[in-house]
Amino acid sequence: MGIKNSTTTFAQSWGSTQGRLVRVEVLVLFSALIWILVEFFGSLRRRYNHGFFRFFVWAVYTLFTVLGPYTIGLLQDGPFRDQTFVLWGTILLVTQLSADSISVYSIHDIEQRKRMVVQHVLQIILVLWLILNCKGHNKSYSATIWIFWIHSVVLTYRKSWSLSDASKKGGLLKQSKVVADYMMIEHLQIPQDLNPSTMEGYSYIFQGEEEMASQLPIAPEYRVRFIESTFIMTIDSIWRSIESQSFRNEETKIIMKEVGLSFSLFKLLKRRLCGYQIGEAGLAKTLNFVLHGLLSGEGNYVRAFRVIETELAFLYDFLYTRLYLTVYHGIYKVVIGLFIVVIVTILNSIWGAFSRHYHRSNLEQRVHGTNVTHCVTIVLLIIVLSMSTLVTKGMGTRWMIVDEICNLSNPDWTPYSYTGHLEIYWQRALGQYSLLLNFDYHPWNVLTFLSLGLVDATREGQKAGKNIMLTDELIVRVLSGFKERNGQLEDGLSALDRHQLGSQLSWACTLPTHTHKILIWHIGTSIAMDGHQVRLTGDHYVAKTLSDYCAYLVAFVPDMLPGNGYDNQRIFDAVVMEARESLTGCDTLSSRCEKLVTMALASDNDSSCRILELGGRLGRELRGVVPEARRWKVLADFWAEFILFLAPSNNVEIHAEKLAAGGEFMTHLWALLTHAGILDRPSTTNGVGGNNSGAPAHDSPVSGI
Known part of the structure; x- marks a missing residue:
C-alpha cells in the first residue's frame, strides 16, 4: 500500500500545474544546454572518428531535434500564457534554427529537407499562437518576443535554402x-x-x-x-x-x-x-x-x-x-545585423528582468525565497546572448578569405594579413588494423542489443588498433611516387620490378580481387616485420602504417575499396574464421607468423591455397629479401604505389559520409586523382583493374565518371 500511495502521490504532483511547471523549466534549460553541445561538437566531428564520440554526437543531435518541439508543445498545451513562458517558446524556436555548425547529421538527411522545413513551420505557427494569446505588458519582453519570432522565420528560410542548395534534387x-x-x-x-x-x-x-x-x-x-x-x-x-x-x-x-x-x-x-x-x-x-x-x-x-x-x-x-550559405551568398551581413538587433534586445530584456517593472508570472515558483521562473528566464537570455556573440567564430577563416577574394575588385577593399596554417580541418590520422593480432577478438555487442540495433554491431575480429597520425613523410612518399611515375597508376608490380623482384613476387600481384591482394600483402608484411616492433622510422614506418591502413579499410570501410563493399566484407569475415581455425593455440604474433610460414611450406604445390597460406608464402619470400633495409624499402615502395592504385572510385557517397567522421586519407587521394583526370584504375593483366588509363598523352576527353 505504501508503494501504491507513493506512486499515486507522485503521479498527482507530476500532473499538477506546479509539476508541469517544473517539467517545463527543466526541459527549457536542458534544451538550451543541448543547443550549446550541438554547436560545439558539431564543429568538432570532422576531426574525430572515435565510435563513442560519433554516437554521442548522434545522440545529442537527435535530442536536439526532438526536445525543443516537445517543450514548445508542452507550453502550447498547458496554462502557460504569461509573457515569460512565451519568451521561453520563442527562444526555443530560435535555438532550433540557429545551429549552423551541423544542419544535418547524415548526408541522407539532406533529401528529407521538406519534412524538416514543414516541422519548423508548424513550430513557428504554434509559437505565434502563444504570442497572440499571451498575457503581460512588459515592453522589453514584447519586443524580444517579436524579434525572436521574426528572426526564426528568417532562419527557417535560410535553412530551407541551404538544404536545397546541398540537395541532389535542388x-x-x-x-x-x-x-x-x-x-x-x-x-x-x-x-x-x-x-x-x-x-x-x-x-x-x-x-x-x-x-x-x-x-x-x-x-x-x-x-x-x-x-x-x-x-x-x-x-x-x-x-x-x-x-x-x-x-x-x-x-x-x-x-x-x-x-x-x-x-x-x-x-x-x-x-x-x-x-x-x-x-x-x-x-x-x-x-x-x-x-x-x-x-x-x-x-x-x-x-x-x-x-x-x-x-x-x-x-x-x-x-x-x-556556413556556405551564410558567407558565400552574401547573407553574412544580414545575419550579423539581425544578431546585433537580437543582442541589443536581449540586453534590454535582461535589464527589464532586473527592473521593478519585471512582469511576474501567475505561475511563479520559489525555492528558499528565490524566484526560479525569473532565474530560468535570466539564464536563457544570457545563453542566447553568449551564443549570439560567437556567431562569427564558426565561420572559418577559409570562408572569410573567399569573401575577401570576391571583393578584390571593390575599390574600397582593404587586404587582411594571414599567417601560418589556417585551421585544423581533419583528424589527420590513419586507422590501423592487424589481422594476425586481432582475428581472435570476440565482441560482446551489449550496446547493440540494449539500443535495439541503434549502435552497429562489431563483427568478429573487428578490433581497430591505435590510430597513427598522418605525417608529412607519408604524404611525400605517396605523392612523390605518383609524380615520378608521371601520373601513371601502378598496382605495385612496377615497384617490385624496380627492385628486381618482379619475377619472384609477381604471383602476389595477380589475384582474383583487390581484397585478396590487400590481405595477402598485409599478412606478408606482418610476417616480414615480425620481431621488429621497435619504434618505426623511415621505410619501416611507411610500409607498416600503409599496410595496416589498407587492412583497416577492408575491415571497417570496405565500400571505399574496389569491388562490391559487401563482397569485401564477406571475404574479411571468412579469413577471420579461417585464421581462428588454423592458428589455434598460437598466442603471440611471432608464433602465428611461424605457423603461417609452416602452413605455406606444406601447401606450396596446392593451387587452391587460402589467403592465409598465400600470405604465409609471401611473408616467407619477403624474409629472404636481405638486408633488412632493402626489405623495408621494397615494402614501402609497394604500399605507397598500391594505395594510390586503390583510390579511384565511383562510390562518391561513402567519401561524403566519411567527411563527417574525421575524414579518410583515401578520400584525399581520391579527390587529388579526380583533379588529375583519373577516375578509374587502369586495366591490369589479372583483369581486376579499371578501364581508364592513368595518364593519356593527348588532349581529347577519353572517359566520363
Missing part, C-alpha cells in the same frame, strides 16, 4: 550542371602560354554558376551556352588579381591563392556527387595541373595535400553546415 544538381557543361568546353580554349604552376590557361570556375543555372540549355548539345559570360569568375583571373594586389607579407598572398584554388576545385568535385560527366578527365592538361601545378617543385607535396584538405573542408561545410 541547387546541387542545377549548379553542378553548369560547371559540368562548362568543363566540357574549357579545355578547347587553351592559350599558348598554358602554365599550371601559375594557373594561366586553367579557367576553372570560381564563382558565377548560380546565376547561369537559370538559363535553359541550347541545341544541339543542349548545354548551357557560355559566350563572354559576365557572371563567370575563373581561378586564373583570380590568381592574376591576387598577384596584382599589395599585401603586407608574401604568406598572405600564398594563402589566398591556395584557398581560392581549393574553393574552385570544390566546385569541380561537386559534380561527382551528381554523377555528371567529368569533361576534363583523361586530358594531358588536366594531369599536368596536378603534376606540374599542385606538385610542382621540390617540397610541394605537403602544400598540394593542404589544398585538397581545404577543398574537402569546403565540401563538408556545404553538405553538413550552413
Whole structure:
C-alpha cells in the first residue's frame, strides 16, 4: 500500500500545474544546454572518428531535434500564457534554427529537407499562437518576443535554402550542371602560354554558376551556352588579381591563392556527387595541373595535400553546415545585423528582468525565497546572448578569405594579413588494423542489443588498433611516387620490378580481387616485420602504417575499396574464421607468423591455397629479401604505389559520409586523382583493374565518371 500511495502521490504532483511547471523549466534549460553541445561538437566531428564520440554526437543531435518541439508543445498545451513562458517558446524556436555548425547529421538527411522545413513551420505557427494569446505588458519582453519570432522565420528560410542548395534534387544538381557543361568546353580554349604552376590557361570556375543555372540549355548539345559570360569568375583571373594586389607579407598572398584554388576545385568535385560527366578527365592538361601545378617543385607535396584538405573542408561545410550559405551568398551581413538587433534586445530584456517593472508570472515558483521562473528566464537570455556573440567564430577563416577574394575588385577593399596554417580541418590520422593480432577478438555487442540495433554491431575480429597520425613523410612518399611515375597508376608490380623482384613476387600481384591482394600483402608484411616492433622510422614506418591502413579499410570501410563493399566484407569475415581455425593455440604474433610460414611450406604445390597460406608464402619470400633495409624499402615502395592504385572510385557517397567522421586519407587521394583526370584504375593483366588509363598523352576527353 505504501508503494501504491507513493506512486499515486507522485503521479498527482507530476500532473499538477506546479509539476508541469517544473517539467517545463527543466526541459527549457536542458534544451538550451543541448543547443550549446550541438554547436560545439558539431564543429568538432570532422576531426574525430572515435565510435563513442560519433554516437554521442548522434545522440545529442537527435535530442536536439526532438526536445525543443516537445517543450514548445508542452507550453502550447498547458496554462502557460504569461509573457515569460512565451519568451521561453520563442527562444526555443530560435535555438532550433540557429545551429549552423551541423544542419544535418547524415548526408541522407539532406533529401528529407521538406519534412524538416514543414516541422519548423508548424513550430513557428504554434509559437505565434502563444504570442497572440499571451498575457503581460512588459515592453522589453514584447519586443524580444517579436524579434525572436521574426528572426526564426528568417532562419527557417535560410535553412530551407541551404538544404536545397546541398540537395541532389535542388541547387546541387542545377549548379553542378553548369560547371559540368562548362568543363566540357574549357579545355578547347587553351592559350599558348598554358602554365599550371601559375594557373594561366586553367579557367576553372570560381564563382558565377548560380546565376547561369537559370538559363535553359541550347541545341544541339543542349548545354548551357557560355559566350563572354559576365557572371563567370575563373581561378586564373583570380590568381592574376591576387598577384596584382599589395599585401603586407608574401604568406598572405600564398594563402589566398591556395584557398581560392581549393574553393574552385570544390566546385569541380561537386559534380561527382551528381554523377555528371567529368569533361576534363583523361586530358594531358588536366594531369599536368596536378603534376606540374599542385606538385610542382621540390617540397610541394605537403602544400598540394593542404589544398585538397581545404577543398574537402569546403565540401563538408556545404553538405553538413550552413556556413556556405551564410558567407558565400552574401547573407553574412544580414545575419550579423539581425544578431546585433537580437543582442541589443536581449540586453534590454535582461535589464527589464532586473527592473521593478519585471512582469511576474501567475505561475511563479520559489525555492528558499528565490524566484526560479525569473532565474530560468535570466539564464536563457544570457545563453542566447553568449551564443549570439560567437556567431562569427564558426565561420572559418577559409570562408572569410573567399569573401575577401570576391571583393578584390571593390575599390574600397582593404587586404587582411594571414599567417601560418589556417585551421585544423581533419583528424589527420590513419586507422590501423592487424589481422594476425586481432582475428581472435570476440565482441560482446551489449550496446547493440540494449539500443535495439541503434549502435552497429562489431563483427568478429573487428578490433581497430591505435590510430597513427598522418605525417608529412607519408604524404611525400605517396605523392612523390605518383609524380615520378608521371601520373601513371601502378598496382605495385612496377615497384617490385624496380627492385628486381618482379619475377619472384609477381604471383602476389595477380589475384582474383583487390581484397585478396590487400590481405595477402598485409599478412606478408606482418610476417616480414615480425620481431621488429621497435619504434618505426623511415621505410619501416611507411610500409607498416600503409599496410595496416589498407587492412583497416577492408575491415571497417570496405565500400571505399574496389569491388562490391559487401563482397569485401564477406571475404574479411571468412579469413577471420579461417585464421581462428588454423592458428589455434598460437598466442603471440611471432608464433602465428611461424605457423603461417609452416602452413605455406606444406601447401606450396596446392593451387587452391587460402589467403592465409598465400600470405604465409609471401611473408616467407619477403624474409629472404636481405638486408633488412632493402626489405623495408621494397615494402614501402609497394604500399605507397598500391594505395594510390586503390583510390579511384565511383562510390562518391561513402567519401561524403566519411567527411563527417574525421575524414579518410583515401578520400584525399581520391579527390587529388579526380583533379588529375583519373577516375578509374587502369586495366591490369589479372583483369581486376579499371578501364581508364592513368595518364593519356593527348588532349581529347577519353572517359566520363
